[in-house]
Amino acid sequence: MVRTTPPLKGEAHGKEPSIVPLDSPYRCWAEIDLGALERNIKRIRAALPRGIQYLAVVKADAYGHGMAQTVARLMRSGADMFAVANMGEAAEILEIGSGWPILLLSAILPGEDRYLADYNVIATISTAEEVKRFSQVGKKAGKLIPVHLKIDTGMGRLGVWHEEAQALYETIRNNPHLKLEGIFTHFSSADSDREFTDHQRAIFIETLDKLQNLDRSRLLIHADNSAALESFIPGSSFNAVRVGLLQFGVRPYKRSFLANVKVEPVLSFHSRVGLVRNLPEGTGISYHRTHVLEKDSHLAVITAGYGDGLPLGASNSGKVIVGGQLCPILGRVTMDQTVVDITSLGKVQPGDPVTFIGRQEDAFIDVTDFCRWAGQISWEVFCSITKRVPRIYRTDSAV
Numbered sequence: 001m002v003r004t005t006p007p008l009k010g011e012a013h014g015k016e017p018s019i020v021p022l023d024s025p026y027r028c029w030a031e032i033d034l035g036a037l038e039r040n041i042k043r044i045r046a047a048l049p050r051g052i053q054y055l056a057v058v059k060a061d062a063y064g065h066g067m068a069q070t071v072a073r074l075m076r077s078g079a080d081m082f083a084v085a086n087m088g089e090a091a092e093i094l095e096i097g098s099g100w101p102i103l104l105l106s107a108i109l110p111g112e113d114r115y116l117a118d119y120n121v122i123a124t125i126s127t128a129e130e131v132k133r134f135s136q137v138g139k140k141a142g143k144l145i146p147v148h149l150k151i152d153t154g155m156g157r158l159g160v161w162h163e164e165a166q167a168l169y170e171t172i173r174n175n176p177h178l179k180l181e182g183i184f185t186h187f188s189s190a191d192s193d194r195e196f197t198d199h200q201r202a203i204f205i206e207t208l209d210k211l212q213n214l215d216r217s218r219l220l221i222h223a224d225n226s227a228a229l230e231s232f233i234p235g236s237s238f239n240a241v242r243v244g245l246l247q248f249g250v251r252p253y254k255r256s257f258l259a260n261v262k263v264e265p266v267l268s269f270h271s272r273v274g275l276v277r278n279l280p281e282g283t284g285i286s287y288h289r290t291h292v293l294e295k296d297s298h299l300a301v302i303t304a305g306y307g308d309g310l311p312l313g314a315s316n317s318g319k320v321i322v323g324g325q326l327c328p329i330l331g332r333v334t335m336d337q338t339v340v341d342i343t344s345l346g347k348v349q350p351g352d353p354v355t356f357i358g359r360q361e362d363a364f365i366d367v368t369d370f371c372r373w374a375g376q377i378s379w380e381v382f383c384s385i386t387k388r389v390p391r392i393y394r395t396d397s398a399v
């Protein structure tokens with residue numbers, strides 16, 4: 001298959017906010033290290049058995065990292081295929097480069113059906129009704145619509161229930177307008193319950209074993225997301241993995257598989273000090289006096305809030321790095337501004353950088369710390385960084 005992508009397309013710089021004086025500093029920004037992304041995917045690939053297809057999951061603007069830049073780098077770093085949530089995301093990938101198969105993970109809306117043929121994306125099938133719809137598209141367009149059959153082994157979301165898989169499998173196989181290219185399942189508890197994951201895996205394997213006339217060599221068989229890689233079984237019939245979070249440098253679990261594989265955080269999240277103040281003991285801070293100063297304090301007002309993706313949940317619980325030191329958030333996070341205690345610090349000035357996620361001198365906040373304070377999960381943290389926040393790309397090569 002011929003694959004084409006301009007070498008640097010979309011990587012030159014981050015999305016600029018719409019109207020901003022060119023030389024003005026960012027008030028809140030995310031730095032995306034594409035070299036780290038490249039090293040991550042290469043290391044994950046190297047740790048997997050040979051011949052395993054790597055489906056890079058890039059839904060939701062590549063987990064908030066920016067579709068164009070992320071996908072362009074993944075195309076040049078070993079991704080075999082992409083997985084997205086909807087047709088718009090598939091179209092974005094096609095704009096970046098052609099030749100990479102794209103799997104649509106979600107249910108397709110009836111109004112979207114016709115794009116299956118136009119974009120040549122791979123549909124996920126869970127029901128006989130979808131077989132009918134997609135086959136009409138294929139018939140009308142005069143081409144085979146590529147599909148993956150999804151089997152529900154205990155996620156309770158998409159997929160045909162495993163006990164009914166044989167019938168749907170036959171229906172797809174016998175349909176002249178569809179081309180079955182893969183079979184997959186999804187784990188519900190890969191980051192929390194190894195036993196249940198093993199149980200789902202066993203059901204999936206058993207279901208595959210029971211399917212009659214199954215030609216495994218011509219199908220992609222996949223189940224593992226980032227967390228499930230822990231229990232990936234080399235040498236089994238699985239020949240593909242679907243990796244999202246791990247390639248962005250976040251481990252969804254603390255346990256062992258791939259523990260020897262180093263992944264680095266790709267994203268860091270920053271803002272600035274807008275104002276520095278002294279306020280006396282007893283002063284209420286932020287809306288509803290959500291914090292009351294217990295002593296005379298030195299405070300910094302940061303130029304970011306929940307309008308940027310610093311969650312309300314971090315009110316009175318989160319920490320940020322100023323001047324290389326962890327400083328507590330005081331009171332409620334507001335839409336555009338957040339107050340932090342810098343009493344223990346030396347000189348802090350308006351304009352100084354503040355870090356929410358990432359490193360500053362010896363201080364480091366990783367996504368897991370941020371999640372604990374914010375009451376969020378890592379996937380959600382990334383998806384919560386808003387459109388107002390420019391993504392700035394480091395385009396260094398991987399080595």
Ligand SMILES: *Cc1c(COP(=O)(O)O)cnc(C)c1O
Pocket residue numbers: 057059105186224225226227242243244245246252
């Ligand atoms: C999002 C998603 C993935 C990737 O999950 P990570 O935990 O981010 O690796 C894999 N498979 C499906 C079906 C998904 O929806």
